Amino acid sequence: xxxxxxxxxxxxxxxxxxxxxxxxxxxxxxxxxxxxKKYPAEGPTFLISISSIKDKNEDGRFTVFLxxxxxxxxLHIVPSQPGDSAVYFCAALSSGGYQKVTFGIGxxxxxxx
Amino acid sequence: xxxxxxxPKHLVMGMTxxxxxxxxxxxxxxxxxxxxxxAKKPPELMFVYxxxxxxxxxxxxxxxxxxxxxxxxxxxxLHALQPEDSALYLCASSQRGAGLxxxxxxGSGTRLTVV
Numbered sequence: 001x002x003x004x005x006x007x008x009x010x011x012x013x014x015x016x017x018x019x020x021x022x023x024x025x026x027x028x029x030x031x032x033x034x035x036x037k038k039y040p041a042e043g044p045t046f047l048i049s050i051s052s053i054k055d056k057n058e059d060g061r062f063t064v065f066l067x068x069x070x071x072x073x074x075l076h077i078v079p080s081q082p083g084d085s086a087v088y089f090c091a092a093l094s095s096g097g098y099q100k101v102t103f104g105i106g107x108x109x110x111x112x113x
Numbered sequence: 114x115x116x117x118x119x120x121p122k123h124l125v126m127g128m129t130x131x132x133x134x135x136x137x138x139x140x141x142x143x144x145x146x147x148x149x150x151x152a153k154k155p156p157e158l159m160f161v162y163x164x165x166x167x168x169x170x171x172x173x174x175x176x177x178x179x180x181x182x183x184x185x186x187x188x189x190x191l192h193a194l195q196p197e198d199s200a201l202y203l204c205a206s207s208q209r210g211a212g213l214x215x216x217x218x219x220g221s222g223t224r225l226t227v228v
Contacts, residue, residue, distance in 0.1 A: 004155075034217065036219070041201070041222070041224060042221050042222065043117075043119075043203050043205075043219035043220050043221045043222045044156065044203070044219045045219070046217065046218060046219075089155060089156075093217075100158050100161065100169060101146075101156075101158070101205075101217060102158075103155035103156050103157075104155060105153075105154065105155050106155060
């Protein structure tokens with residue numbers, strides 16, 4: 001039972017355009033969400049997070065949007081750069097628990113120069 | 114220091130060997146984690162240590178034995194592994210308690226191959 005779902009296994013975007021990565025979750029107890037970027041044979045690198053008390057968080061080229069009623073979040077990368085090519089994991093946790101992070105299966109982003 | 118350091122980066126071991134994976138952080142995080150990641154799958158939680166005490170064991174086989182000697186170190190002792198245990202083993206740490214930034218940080222992982 002996947003509690004965090006990333007339904008697009010891959011995405012290709014032209015350099016300079018917007019990349020939108022989507023994520024859905026099913027567990028209502030999740031109240032903190034994270035996006036990680038991962039290169040092959042490396043650990044996930046934290047990108048950006050959002051608490052359930054907010055609906056938007058922005059950090060440079062990266063913006064995460066949260067729609068709690070739809071249990072949906074998205075990561076926007078503007079403008080996309082070739083160095084952004086990686087696998088992006090959506091993750092969620094419940095602050096009331098032991099901070100177990102539940103990951104989605106990941107979306108492989110390719111930014112084409 | 115904002116890193117989680119894992120050693121070794123690569124490990125090949127036989128099914129009768131005993132080996133250990135090591136993880137270290139100096140960010141003052143009091144929660145530390147072991148995750149396992151198979152190819153084309155998301156990381157899956159194995160163990161959680163909170164204030165050096167084992168808080169969560171996600172039904173991991175006993176051939177994996179975690180140890181937290183102090184607040185900065187986390188070990189994973191391996192014994193009698195199977196080839197299907199080959200995976201990327203990730204260590205992570207985070208701040209305890211609620212807040213807007215848990216500082217949940219992963220190490221680069223140990224690529225384990227069991228032969």
